[in-house]
Amino acid sequence: MLDIGSGLGYFLNTARNDGWEVEGLEPRSDAxxxxxxxxxxxxxxxxxxxxECRSGVYDVVTLWDVFEHVSDHIRFLEQCxxxxxxxxxxxxxxxxxxxxxxxxxxxxxxxxxxxxLNYFTMRYIEQLLSARHMTxxxxxxxxxxxxxxxxxxxxxxxxxxxxxxxxxGSIPEGKxxxxxxxxxxxTAPPRMRGPLHRTRKMAFKLNMVPxxxxxxxxxxxxxxxxx
Numbered sequence: 001m002l003d004i005g006s007g008l009g010y011f012l013n014t015a016r017n018d019g020w021e022v023e024g025l026e027p028r029s030d031a032x033x034x035x036x037x038x039x040x041x042x043x044x045x046x047x048x049x050x051x052e053c054r055s056g057v058y059d060v061v062t063l064w065d066v067f068e069h070v071s072d073h074i075r076f077l078e079q080c081x082x083x084x085x086x087x088x089x090x091x092x093x094x095x096x097x098x099x100x101x102x103x104x105x106x107x108x109x110x111x112x113x114x115x116x117l118n119y120f121t122m123r124y125i126e127q128l129l130s131a132r133h134m135t136x137x138x139x140x141x142x143x144x145x146x147x148x149x150x151x152x153x154x155x156x157x158x159x160x161x162x163x164x165x166x167x168x169g170s171i172p173e174g175k176x177x178x179x180x181x182x183x184x185x186x187t188a189p190p191r192m193r194g195p196l197h198r199t200r201k202m203a204f205k206l207n208m209v210p211x212x213x214x215x216x217x218x219x220x221x222x223x224x225x226x227x
Contacts, residue, residue, distance in 0.1 A: 009035030105151035141216035
């Protein structure tokens with residue numbers, strides 16, 4: 001499995017623990033270093049277009065929140081497909097520009113960002129993949145609570161501190177309440193209880209609930225390379 005844009009390596013570590021032989025590619029040197037120091041996983045530093053990679057060697061290639069950041073997305077997609085063995089799986093996690101939140105909030109949609117260079121409708125992405133002998137076997141659509149809150153707040157006639165709202169119910173930094181075996185102070189965050197914290201936990205669970213009919217603002221696509 002190759003995870004492109006592997007970030008800090010948490011997904012790579014989870015996949016390895018599930019029995020996968022994993023590799024990562026990440027342009028940020030600090031993230032590459034963290035992944036090795038934290039999980040012992042060596043990740044190549046750089047961009048796919050600058051890498052020499054063999055064709056048809058990976059069973060799975062994953063792109064978690066990466067594809068919308070790529071300028072030449074067609075060439076990039078073709079490179080990713082070329083890395084797969086026949087029958088291999090490409091995973092794409094992208095904002096859904098044809099979902100309800102994008103249609104309702106339009107330019108106020110949470111995923112309109114300077115770092116997002118492309119936006120994809122489901123119809124376009126299906127045509128793009130089909131033309132390259134890929135078939136979508138599964139599509140998990142989700143609506144993110146943060147996206148709905150930001151969209152609704154943007155309609156209000158006054159400014160609302162969104163960062164403060166998004167921190168409601170979060171765990172604050174703990175105080176030095178204990179010491180380790182060397183006698184150094186250890187930061188232990190307090191246990192959070194109460195309705196605000198429970199509401200926050202529920203919101204994050206709702207973020208992961210699959211929805212039907214492509215109505216969400218994010219979609220995870222599992223695409224198989226045809227022989």
